[in-house]
Amino acid sequence: MRKLPAILFFTLSTFAGVAQEPLIRQADDQYGAFSFKTAQDIYQKVLDKGFASAEVLQKLGNTYYFNADYPEAAGIYERLLAEYPDQAGPEYYFRYAQSLKSLGDPGRSARAMEQYFEQTGRSVESAYQGEKGAMEYLAEIKQHSGGYRLEAFGHNTRYLDFAPSFFGEELLFSSDRDTGNLARYRHTWNARDFMDIYRVPSDTAGKSEVSKLDGVNSRWHESTTALSPDGQTLYFTRNNYRKGKIITDEEGVVRLKIYQATLKDGVWSEIRELPINSDAYSVAHPALSPDGKTLYFASDMPGTLGQSDIFRVALREDGGFGKPENLGPKVNSAARETFPYVSSDGVLYFASDGIYSLGGLDVFAVKLAQLPFRGRVLNLGAPVNSPMDDFTFILDGQTRKGYFASNREGGLGGDDIYAVTELQPLPFECVQEISGTVRDKITNEVLAGATVQVIDEENQQVFSAVTDAEGTYTLTLDCDRGNFVRASRQGYVPAEEFLYPSDGKPRIIDFYLEPESVLAGYGDDLAKLLQLSTIYFDFDRYEIRPDAEVELQKVIAAMEKYPSLKVKANSHTDSRGPDAYNLWLSQKRAEATVDYMVSKGIAPERLQWEGYGETRLINACDDGVRCSAEEHERNRRSEFIIFE
Incomplete structure (x- = not known):
């Protein structure tokens, strides 16, 4: 990328004749005007002298970043984040991470991105879990309702029938139909009735014969299954028992574990428990990613955010297992998340009673590719969800047909299986419209032909x-993630705004671009041209404040760079106090400003000063007018007017 010229420069009439004559003649016509450039070198010089502030580091870092000078940008951003972390928004962590990535430092780049996601992710969680009211959640659920058609499943009984799972051309499910036990607490992890895994052809009419799955059932509980893509490995949930005896934890609770069976000569055998299991907590309800390389499950293991969370673990090619990873607060809440399922198109479905629902356990969905820090967690709405418990949802990503279980009214038993067909896709993508106007920051004129990007x-x-003749633009973005909206135009310094993930409501964002160069002449305010912060004074004082010292260093740096520049410091007071005293105080402030600049090496003959007291107020805070301290402070200021 072509680098922009240095930030502030002057074109003097003595340089005429070198392709600058038209500009110089124009400048001469305007009292020998100077041409100012947004000053990268000014900020750098201020910093080199030891005068730092969050604003200086932000602006200097941005001048390097937007010009693809990533080594310099990384160094400046690193200092900004170390010295002024409270004044650096998430965009600076992002830019720091991108600069490090460009320098071939993926380790530190990843850590910076973690901090960026931590900031944005925490805001997302707060907005999603805490700021919405019940009516907003119910309205959102209503929008998603009607997207599925329910059909009867002819194999239900008066017992518990749940946990459907695709098994090639067949369907597996769990049932206690042999026991006659109608225990209603199958969602707690010390379930009381004994269940087995059954198989049946995938029909809903109930004409096919149901049979137990050979090789995996025992005298204890078996439920929730997941078949590997090659059909050779089956994962399932079972009570914790060893050598024919039930194992309990320290509290006497029988935990759940996930087991693995291998298909050998048409028989499920070689059953072994997974190494992620424990006698101290439950690991249950397996689900596999479409490629079979990741196992999803529910657990209350250490690191759980609520009563139970959804985790995942990598399945290595050598048969080993990685370290379990919590899916984080976008999915998991302070209550129960359980019964995960991953469709072939990468959507995670799960049951929860911790996210606002229609009642009990509801089925939710989120795109895995958008986790852990973004993505819309959507309630499937009615008729899948009801005021009762709805869970163990599965869906074929191609046919858009599936099954789930519910204990809603109208069923045959405690839990019943229902067949579903998706009628319309869930609105996973959050689309937000952004519009606004791009203007010149100094003249306020609209800028046609400016480019506005979403990054x-x-x-x-x-x-x-691209902005039209009125300087306006309209575009859309994915509001489930953080975005940078950047405006740029030839001859101007880009401006950028960071947008947090949001609810998708339209937003208006206006940009004011600083020209790369502006003409300045006699009588112009150098502070405005350099975009300086106002130099304020404390009430009834004329000493230079530390924040003002940083701004004065920018003026000093400009005067050092351009020896012909001469300025006049004008100082002002607010209206409080006698007129004569205020005039004296403003003169002392102007004198203190010039004395400070002289003490830093600026020749006295290049400086003038004058105090105006309260004669040039910039607001209505005159004698007898009630104003706030902040409003009065605006009048306690200094200006730098070019006089030669």
């Missing part, structure tokens, strides 16, 4: 628009 968290442009 995602991978630093990729995903949308762009």
Whole structure:
């Protein structure tokens, strides 16, 4: 990328004749005007002198970042984040991470991105779990309702029938139909009735014969299954028992474990428990990713956010297992998340009673590719969800047909299986419309032909628009993730705003671009041209404050760079106090400003000063007018007017 010229420069009439004559003649016509450039070198010089602030580091870092000078940008951003972490928004962690990535430092880049996601993710969680009211949740659920058609499943009984699972051309499910025990507490992890795994052809009419799955059932509980893509490995849930005896934890609770069976010569055998199991907590309800390389499950293991959470673990090619990973607060709450299932198109379905629901356990869905820090967790709405418990939802990603279980009214038993057909896809993508106007920051004129880009968290442009003759633009973005909206135009410094994930309501964002160069002449305010912060004074004081010292260093740096520049410091007071005293105080402030600059090496003949007291107020806070301290402070200021 071509680097922009240095931040502040002057074109003097003595340089005429070198392709600058038209500009110089124009400048001469305007009292020998100077041409200012947004000053990268000014900020750098201020920093080199030891005068740092969050604003200086932000602006200096941005000048390097937007010009693809990533080594310099990384160093400045690193200092910003170390010295002023409370004043650095998430966008600076992102830019720091991208700069490090460009330098071939993926380790530190990843850590910076973790901090970026921590900031944005925490805001997302707060907005999703805490700020919405019940009516907003119910309205959102209503929007998603009607997306499925329910059909009867002819193999239900008056007992417990639940946990459907695809098994090639067949269907597996769990039932206690042999026991006659109608225990209603199968969702707690010390379930009381004994269940087995059954198989049946995938029909809903109930004409096929149901049979037990050979090789995996025991005298204890078996339920919730997941078949590997090659059909050779079956994962299932079973009570914790060893050598024919039930094992309990320290509290006497029989925990659940996931077991693995291998198909040998048409028989399920070689059953072994997974190494992620424990006698101290439950690991249950397996689900596999479409490629069979990741196992999802529910557990109350250490690190759980609520009563039970959804976890995942990598299945290594050598048959080993990785370290279990909690799916985080986008999925898991302070209550129960359980019964995960992953469709072939990468959607995680799970049951929860911790996210606002229609009642009891509801079925939710989220795109796995968008986790852990973004993505819409959607309630499937009615008729899948009801005021009762709805769970163990599965869906074929191709046919869009599936099954789930519920204990809703109208069923045959405690739990019943229902067949479903998806009628319309869930609105996983959150689309937000952004519009606004791009203007010149100094003249306020609209800028036609400016480019406005949406840049995602991978630093990729995903949308762009060009402003029309009125300087306006409209574009859309994915509001489930953090985005940068950047406006740019030739001859101007880009401006950028970071947008947190949101609810998708339209937003208006106006941009004011700083020109790369502006003409300045006699009588212009150098502070405005350099975009300086106002130099304020404390009430009834004329000493230079530390924050003002940083701004004065920018003026000093400009004057050092351009020896012909001469300025006049004008100081002002607020209206409080006698007029004569205020005039004296403003003169002392102007004198203190000039004395400070002289003490830093600026020749006295290049400086003038004058105090105006309260004669040039910039607001209505005159004598007898009630104003706030902040409003009065705006009048206690200094200006830097070019006089030669």
